[in-house]
Amino acid sequence: MLKTLAQYLLVGLLVAGCSAEVASNDSRSSQPSGIEPLAADFSNLAEGEILVIDRFSSRIVAYSPTSGEVRASSGDNQFFAYSADTVPITSLSYGDSLDLAFAVYGTVNELARGDESALLHGHEKELIIPIDDNYLLATQYDIDAPVSSRLIHLESDGKAQEIGQFTYPVSDALISDGRVLTTAYDKASDSYELHQAALTDLATHKVVETELSSGNLYNFGGETYTNEQFPKGVPSEVCAVSCVEINDSGKVLWLLIENDDLVAKITDFTTATTTALDTGVIGFDAVGNEVLLYTNTGTKTYNLDAL
Amino acid sequence: MLKRAFAIVVAASVAVLGFATPSFAWQDSQSKNAVYGTLTANVWYDGGTTKGGTRKWNYAVSAKVTGTQTVEKIKITWTGGASMRNSASFSVGASGSGVSAGGGSGWATVQETKYWQNTNGARTADYSSNMVAAPVADYRAGTVFLKNVAYVKFKGDSRNWQITASA
Numbered sequence: 001m002l003k004t005l006a007q008y009l010l011v012g013l014l015v016a017g018c019s020a021e022v023a024s025n026d027s028r029s030s031q032p033s034g035i036e037p038l039a040a041d042f043s044n045l046a047e048g049e050i051l052v053i054d055r056f057s058s059r060i061v062a063y064s065p066t067s068g069e070v071r072a073s074s075g076d077n078q079f080f081a082y083s084a085d086t087v088p089i090t091s092l093s094y095g096d097s098l099d100l101a102f103a104v105y106g107t108v109n110e111l112a113r114g115d116e117s118a119l120l121h122g123h124e125k126e127l128i129i130p131i132d133d134n135y136l137l138a139t140q141y142d143i144d145a146p147v148s149s150r151l152i153h154l155e156s157d158g159k160a161q162e163i164g165q166f167t168y169p170v171s172d173a174l175i176s177d178g179r180v181l182t183t184a185y186d187k188a189s190d191s192y193e194l195h196q197a198a199l200t201d202l203a204t205h206k207v208v209e210t211e212l213s214s215g216n217l218y219n220f221g222g223e224t225y226t227n228e229q230f231p232k233g234v235p236s237e238v239c240a241v242s243c244v245e246i247n248d249s250g251k252v253l254w255l256l257i258e259n260d261d262l263v264a265k266i267t268d269f270t271t272a273t274t275t276a277l278d279t280g281v282i283g284f285d286a287v288g289n290e291v292l293l294y295t296n297t298g299t300k301t302y303n304l305d306a307l
Numbered sequence: 308m309l310k311r312a313f314a315i316v317v318a319a320s321v322a323v324l325g326f327a328t329p330s331f332a333w334q335d336s337q338s339k340n341a342v343y344g345t346l347t348a349n350v351w352y353d354g355g356t357t358k359g360g361t362r363k364w365n366y367a368v369s370a371k372v373t374g375t376q377t378v379e380k381i382k383i384t385w386t387g388g389a390s391m392r393n394s395a396s397f398s399v400g401a402s403g404s405g406v407s408a409g410g411g412s413g414w415a416t417v418q419e420t421k422y423w424q425n426t427n428g429a430r431t432a433d434y435s436s437n438m439v440a441a442p443v444a445d446y447r448a449g450t451v452f453l454k455n456v457a458y459v460k461f462k463g464d465s466r467n468w469q470i471t472a473s474a
Contacts, residue, residue, distance in 0.1 A: 035416060056422055056459055057384060058467055068419075072456075076339055080467045086437055097341075097466040127465055139465065154325030171463065190377050206438045215462070240426060260400050260421040260434070296420070 010038045036076035037173065051108045052291035052294050053081050053282040055242035055255055056262060060094070060111065063283070065299040070282060081111075086129040087217060087244045087253065088281045091136070092120065093128040100129040100141055106158065108270050114253075121159045127249040128152075136160070137173045149173075157254060164202035170187070175199060183215040183226075194226055209253065221250030221269040233272025235265075246286050246304055253277075253284055253291065258297065264293050266307050275307060321419070331382030333474040335454070341459055341468035344374025344430075348457035350471040354449065361441035362451075366399075369433040381425050382458040389452070395445030397437050399453075414447050426429025431458070436474065451456045 033186030036044065036060060042051060045062055047266075053065045054072070058080045062071040078097035094111055096183045103118035110117040122128045125141040146169035153161045170183040171183045171192060178199050182193045192215040197205035209226065216239065218225045228239060241262070243254040250270045256263045264281035267274040280296035291302040313354035334351040343418060352366035368385045386401040391408035392415065398405030399419040408417045425432050438453065454473035460466070 056382065056424075057456070066334065074471070076337070076470055078339075078466075078468060082465075082467075097468055129465060165433065169463075171465065187376075188465060205366070241424070257422050257424065259404070260423060262406070262422055 019270055026034065028211060034070055035069070038071045040073055040075065040077060040079070041114070046110060051112050052285075053083060053089075055281075055283050058082065060108070063294055065294070067298040068241060068280070068295055068299075070296070081108075082129045084132050085239075085244050086248075086283060087246055087291075089285060090133045091130045092124075093130060093136070093201060095122070096126065096128075096267075100125040100127055101137075102126060104128055104130070104136060104154070104160075104228070117135060119154065120152075120160045130154075131173045135163075135173070135175055139169050145169075163199070166202060166205065172217045172218055174217040174224060176219055180205075180223065181217055181218060181226075183212065185215055186210075220245045220252050222248075223269070230270055231269060234267055235274060238267055244284065247289075249304060251304065251307060252275060264295075266291075277302065277307075310441055317381035332436045334375045335472040337472045338469050338472035339468060341372065342466075343376035343461045343464070344372045344459075346457055346459050346468050346470050347371045347396065348383070348455050349469045350453050350455045350474050351384055352451075352453050352474070354357050355400045357443050362443040364438045364441075364451060365435070366438055366453055367433070367435035368453070368455040369431060370455075370459065372459045373430075376464075378428055378430055378442070378459060379426065379431060379462045381432045382422050382441075383422060383432045383434065385434070386418050386420045386457040387451070387453045388416055389438075389440050390414040390447035391417040391440065391445055392447075393445045395440065395442060397438070397440050397446075400436055402419075405439070408445070410472040414450075416450075423465040432468055 049062045049064050049255050051060050054061045059082050081092050081094050083092040091104055102122040104120050105111050105118055122138055125140050128136050128138045131137050134154055139146045139149045148167055151163040152167045153163050168169050168184050171185050175179045180197045180199050181220035182195045185192055193207050194211040195205045195210045196208045212227045214228050219251035238254045242254040245252050252267050261279050261281050262281050264277045265274055278293050278295050278300050281293050283294040285292045289304045291304055293300045328402045336349045338345050349369045351377040352364045355362055355364040370381050370383045372438055389397050391397055392406050392412055394410050396405040396407045397417045398420050406419045407416050408415050423432055424436050456471045458469045
């Protein structure tokens with residue numbers, strides 16, 4: 001009888017063991033249900049949702065200002081958005097890295113309205129990047145490499161006028177005091193050259209510096225910075241993820257990865273003081289004196305004068 | 308004889324418990340031609356274990372790019388989540404992080420997103436940690452997911468590239 005009892009116990013344990021295995025088995029027959037992806041043409045924007053530039057990825061996402069919920073598009077399209085290192089955004093370009101059919105819009109909202117709201121379209125195989133409130137850099141691609149660039153002036157009424165051309169592909173450009181600064185990548189030395197030209201005649205460009213490790217150009221608080229050599233006291237990583245100057249104020253809003261999360265900070269370039277603002281920040285903008293942070297719990301607003 | 312029966316039961320329990328931990332894993336790998344090289348996004352997580360009322364999965368995400376054009380930035384953004392209820396929490400990162408479900412008894416998708424980038428010329432970006440659903444009673448079995456978007460930008464070319472892997 002004890003033998004039978006043992007046998008029953010054995011069977012019981014085996015059955016219990018199998019049940020435990022099934023319970024711990026995350027078997028599923030299909031992809032888990034989740035949130036509906038943003039349509040490629042933005043046609044499924046929900047009520048209350050806005051389009052914003054996700055600053056970490058340079059992709060356009062749907063954002064809920066109240067809940068902070070983000071919906072990205074699915075698929076392997078290579079659409080990215082570019083805007084100048086300033087807020088408010090006065091222009092943004094949008095295009096696919098493979099197709100290179102770029103269009104420029106005045107605001108992100110206009111992007112949602114579709115192509116007829118575009119201020120201008122680039123040439124075929126041309127990548128366009130806004131470099132400040134009034135100028136765009138358009139780089140021509142031949143087969144699969146950038147070959148030359150042109151400078152476009154964008155009027156406040158949306159009219160565009162080509163200013164001139166560079167015979168080399170420009171990495172970044174900055175206009176200050178009637179001069180155009182450009183950087184060009186030299187593959188052999190894996191470094192950048194800095195060129196300077198008169199805005200009235202781009203053909204006057206000459207090399208003013210070589211062997212820069214970074215091709216990025218910034219103008220914050222009226223000062224131009226090359227090679228990310230920021231003033232003493234300004235964190236060196238201020239532009240490692242994304243950085244924008246607010247309203248010509250000399251105050252720069254930027255993102256940092258901390259504990260694998262995106263943190264927004266603001267640095268006053270004139271006083272070299274930095275303040276942390278929020279975590280989970282995927283994007284930002286400014287309206288007048290109000291700074292808007294698009295966080296994963298909703299939009300947070302700050303008064304620039306208080307920062 | 309009772310001793311022998313007991314020994315059989317103990318041996319049987321050890322044998323059964325030994326097989327109770329699943330040995331499979333969920334994974335995905337997707338690649339995209341990014342002109343100067345191929346960009347690949349990877350996700351992996353194990354079958355999960357339940358212990359002390361929580362369910363935990365080890366996971367790894369990565370981005371890799373081939374070729375020789377210098378990489379200016381290689382980035383990963385990963386989102387892990389599950390169907391949860393009753394204010395239960397789901398976390399993808401270090402302890403202390405995590406997102407809570409609403410207070411209702413209905414199931415809702417809860418997810419958390421993390422970020423990492425390398426700007427030192429590295430051709431890969433990797434991260435591994437745990438996903439944790441707690442308490443396991445408020446985790447809907449079979450709903451865990453992990454998505455990883457890989458991005459790359461090369462020096463000398465302003466274009467960005469992206470590809471997503473998910474499982």
